[in-house]
């Protein structure tokens with residue numbers, strides 16, 4: 001059980017100091033957010049009071065706020081206010097159960113005791129290594145004592161399932177032992193919808209025993225993380241492969257069949273949830289002509305019932321304005337008191353929706369009006385991060401399009417309608433095209449771009465403090481933990497910088513092949529995949 005204690009001392013007239021302690025009592029990621037409520041206990045003149053912690057029951061509140069107010073009207077009950085804010089969007093369980101760790105997708109963690117450096121050749125600080133396929137674009141998630149990652153089938157774990165396939169693999173977290181996999185043949189339509197050898201690029205979401213991810217065939221799957229060792233759970237019970245290393249499916253939602261999506265090159269969305277709903281991008285896009293949109297009426301984002309696998313709502317604000325593909329992945333958070341799902345879409349706009357109904361609340365254009373696709377107008381591939389009522393997002397292009405100018409924004413998502421003007425908090429134009437997702441910690445924002453520059457900015461003002469050139473393309477994102485910023489690049493290098501307003505390099509290591517992924521903290525270890533292997537890194541191999 002993760003407990004969070006918060007102790008503050010305040011001077012209150014008549015009683016002097018008191019202490020206040022808050023405790024998050026839940027054991028799951030659902031109870032990270034909590035509120036403290038003040039309760040006066042006595043009659044007038046009593047300045048003492050109690051504060052009660054109350055969980056708010058969502059996994060969307062990164063950090064927390066606490067507020068207390070005395071309510072009396074007499075002079076004896078001196079009103080006061082107390083506010084404190086948590087700093088990190090931390091799952092709070094030691095797990096990392098989804099892309100970004102939490103639904104707001106802010107990649108920061110309160111974990112301690114992680115290794116600063118390691119050596120994959122000498123095995124210094126390497127706990128275990130497991131083989132993946134030959135190309136791995138998925139990001140690791142960790143939950144239930146297991147590590148899950150999408151890859152391709154070139155590792156051929158099961159000769160009965162041969163050929164080019166997308167693969168989701170599960171490993172034991174403590175040992176790296178391979179547990180089970182689910183494989184998917186490539187779509188017969190070929191690279192237009194399902195690019196050869198790119199595998200499963202979606203990062204799963206794990207809640208309890210259930211795992212959700214999107215396959216290379218554009219199918220949203222719900223699996224039982226325990227496979228068949230606890231029996232075959234349904235509604236799906238007619239799996240063809242039911243061995244100890246096969247996946248137990250519960251339900252699936254085929255986005256190509258059921259909402260007419262035509263994914264461009266690859267479906268890649270990483271699910272996020274709220275209440276009983278799962279949200280994913282459909283990856284609907286152009287065909288190989290790069291002019292025609294075969295399915296302009298298909299939605300960009302869908303909400304699916306977590307239990308039944310049925311469509312709950314969909315939105316297609318983009319229509320026929322898709323510039324190319326749709327590879328951004330949605331986020332969920334409370335913004336201005338309203339639970340929203342935020343989705344960056346194929347026309348280069350970001351949109352916010354009321355989470356349960358799909359009612360569109362706002363939209364923001366991430367491209368200057370004079371920009372022209374594909375030279376200066378960009379799509380959005382990175383994930384929106386929700387932090388303190390704002391949305392942070394950078395735009396960019398498919399890595400195949402190379403380098404170019406980019407844009408990074410802080411958006412006030414409490415506004416409504418077209419908020420391109422009204423919701424603009426700041427705009428940073430010194431970034432290059434980026435497919436990365438920012439991390440925000442202690443008032444600083446870190447984000448790399450595809451040209452290899454890592455930028456450190458003031459999250460409130462957009463003022464830049466420093467940049468660092470890693471001299472290689474960056475596909476992944478920063479992880480901020482223990483006052484350090486970890487980042488991988490296409491040359492396979494991991495750089496660790498000191499978090500803060502002054503640039504300082506702490507360590508650099510090479511992983512042996514390209515790193516497209518983002519380092520993940522879990523139970524005192526860093527779990528990280530390069531192109532073809534999965535590593536658990538820990539101090540002295542703990």
Ligand SMILES: [Ca+2]
Pocket residue numbers: 224226227228229230231232233248
């Ligand atoms: Ca089962």
Ligand SMILES: [Ca+2]
Pocket residue numbers: 232233234235236237238239248249250
């Ligand atoms: Ca089943």
